[in-house]
Amino acid sequence: MENKVALVTGAAGGIGAAVARSLGERGALVAAVDRDADLLQETVEKLAADGLAVEGFACDVTSGRQVIDTVAEIEARLGPVEYLVNSAGVLRVGEVADFTCEDWTAIFAVNVNGVFHLSRAVVQHMIPRKRGAIVTVASNAAGTPRQAMAAYAASKAAASMFTKTLGLEVAKHGIRANVVAPGSTDTPMLSSMWNDDINEKTTIEGNPGSYKVGIPLAKIATPKDVADAVAFLLSDQAAHITLHVLTVDGGATLGV
Ligand code: NAD
Numbered sequence: 001m002e003n004k005v006a007l008v009t010g011a012a013g014g015i016g017a018a019v020a021r022s023l024g025e026r027g028a029l030v031a032a033v034d035r036d037a038d039l040l041q042e043t044v045e046k047l048a049a050d051g052l053a054v055e056g057f058a059c060d061v062t063s064g065r066q067v068i069d070t071v072a073e074i075e076a077r078l079g080p081v082e083y084l085v086n087s088a089g090v091l092r093v094g095e096v097a098d099f100t101c102e103d104w105t106a107i108f109a110v111n112v113n114g115v116f117h118l119s120r121a122v123v124q125h126m127i128p129r130k131r132g133a134i135v136t137v138a139s140n141a142a143g144t145p146r147q148a149m150a151a152y153a154a155s156k157a158a159a160s161m162f163t164k165t166l167g168l169e170v171a172k173h174g175i176r177a178n179v180v181a182p183g184s185t186d187t188p189m190l191s192s193m194w195n196d197d198i199n200e201k202t203t204i205e206g207n208p209g210s211y212k213v214g215i216p217l218a219k220i221a222t223p224k225d226v227a228d229a230v231a232f233l234l235s236d237q238a239a240h241i242t243l244h245v246l247t248v249d250g251g252a253t254l255g256v
Helices: 014-025 037-049 064-078 101-129 150-173 200-205 223-234
Strands: 005-009 029-034 054-058 081-086 132-137 175-182 245-248
Touching: 005 014, 005 064, 005 101, 014 029, 014 037, 014 081, 014 223, 029 037, 029 064, 037 054, 054 064, 064 081, 064 101, 081 101, 081 223, 101 132, 101 150, 101 175, 132 150, 132 223, 150 175, 175 223, 223 245
Parallel strands: 005 029, 005 081, 029 054, 081 132, 132 175, 175 245
Antiparallel strands: none
């Protein structure tokens, strides 16, 4: 990955920042994209202080226009984008009967539209060059129903199938597109779901009341666990892997 440009969205978040670090450590020039400009700045400074080549680009992935302009700016400033990681995401939980249209729309705007906007803008640049690799960070909830997560799970299923179908289209250009499906991972998104009844212990041990079997490996994933899987799928070690979903959940969905 030496000196190749990697665009990572959600780079100020737990998993996105770990991906930025992991790719930076492999020699990539990282274009770190997030809508939270302050947190992004903090993250970029931290990574740069560790000697990594990272530049921040504030951008809201729900805006197709902003995404096109940001990708063009990254190409102009850093060079051809070789890798794209769609990690920006939002979670809002609630049972369908009480779910608001606003929450539904907000989830799809980021988790689905955002993935479309980035992937389209980046493959337009990759296709003439006949090279590139894309990974979308979806979720194990895309394939296993979870209590109060209908909107989120549906958005991740959409992002996952979108990415695989995109992979089919761009395979003829030598571009690969894969999905990493994390389970519970130690980031602000996970802790935002925790309360007296749902917490680290119940997540690991399982909870029959919500039809969750727990995590066979008996631990929550670290952001690095997920980032390592992303880095592998982007790398030449995965040169013949495309349209694949790599689940990183410690066995929580029993390999389904
Ligand atoms: P996080 O909340 O720590 O980070 C998400 C980042 O996305 C934040 O920095 C946020 O500012 C950014 N973002 C949100 N909306 C955006 C927008 N419109 N434009 C640009 N940036 C935006 O969450 P995380 O745990 O790091 O999640 C990363 C990805 O992994 C998400 O797609 C999430 O759905 C997925 N995931 C997380 C877990 C988990 O347990 N943490 C499990 C499965 C999947």
